[in-house]
Amino acid sequence: xxxxxxxxxxxxxxxxxxxxxxxxxxxxxxxxxxxxxxxxxxxxxxxxxxxxxxxxxxxxxxxxxxxxxxxxxxxxxxxxxxxxxxxxxxxxxxxxxxxxxxxxxxxxxxxxxxxxxxxxxxxxxxxxxxxxxxxxxxxxxxxxxxxxxxxxxxxxxxxxxxxxxxxxxxxxxxxxxxxxxxxxxxxxxxxxxxxxxxxxxxxxxxxxxxx
Numbered sequence: 686x687x688x689x690x691x692x693x694x695x696x697x698x699x700x701x702x703x704x705x706x707x708x709x710x711x712x713x714x715x716x717x718x719x720x721x722x723x724x725x726x727x728x729x730x731x732x733x734x735x736x737x738x739x740x741x742x743x744x745x746x747x748x749x750x751x752x753x754x755x756x757x758x759x760x761x762x763x764x765x766x767x768x769x770x771x772x773x774x775x776x777x778x779x780x781x782x783x784x785x786x787x788x789x790x791x792x793x794x795x796x797x798x799x800x801x802x803x804x805x806x807x808x809x810x811x812x813x814x815x816x817x818x819x820x821x822x823x824x825x826x827x828x829x830x831x832x833x834x835x836x837x838x839x840x841x842x843x844x845x846x847x848x849x850x851x852x853x854x855x856x857x858x859x860x861x862x863x864x865x866x867x868x869x870x871x872x873x874x875x876x877x878x879x880x881x882x883x884x885x886x887x888x889x890x891x892x893x894x895x896x
Contacts (some may be wrong), residue, residue, distance in 0.1 A: 729804075768876050
């Protein structure tokens with residue numbers, strides 16, 4: 686025991702930013718991210734045991750049929766930025782906490798309620814379709830900062846969005862992105878986390894259970 690403590694002391698003395706073997710930081714410079722948004726506190730860290738969640742929500746099984754569960758391209762549209770886990774955390778810091786953007790879980794309600802990324806809001810993918818049968822489209826576009834004009838929607842002041850769903854074989858976020866861009870949303874204000882919840886939980890990141 687004394688040798689272990691001595692070893693840790695020596696490591697930290699020589700490399701003060703070193704991460705010990707039993708610690709799992711987000712990056713070598715960021716151990717965790719604690720933040721508050723919309724009046725609620727959140728914590729993102731790694732090293733969580735997500736095995737129970739994975740067994741319940743993503744149990745091992747044979748690949749699902751394609752179509753419809755096809756692997757999605759990393760690049761959805763020219764201008765739409767693909768991001769990984771570190772990019773998602775950076776998005777929260779740069780856009781969510783400043784009020785300039787939303788982290789959007791595009792899955793339907795039952796998936797969202799089973800657990801999501803801390804700080805995400807739930808806007809199911811079918812809300813982004815501009816169809817006569819979708820009563821949510823216009824209120825949603827207005828919520829995102831769009832302004833309806835005689836010539837369509839003006840998204841000059843729209844929010845930045847980072848969209849995700851279940852993972853690489855989930856087409857819900859790509860459908861939402863396609864509808865946004867086709868409706869005139871600036872693709873440079875859109876980001877896509879292709880890894881989704883499957884990668885998020887397998888890297889041991891925090892899961893938020895919506896109230």
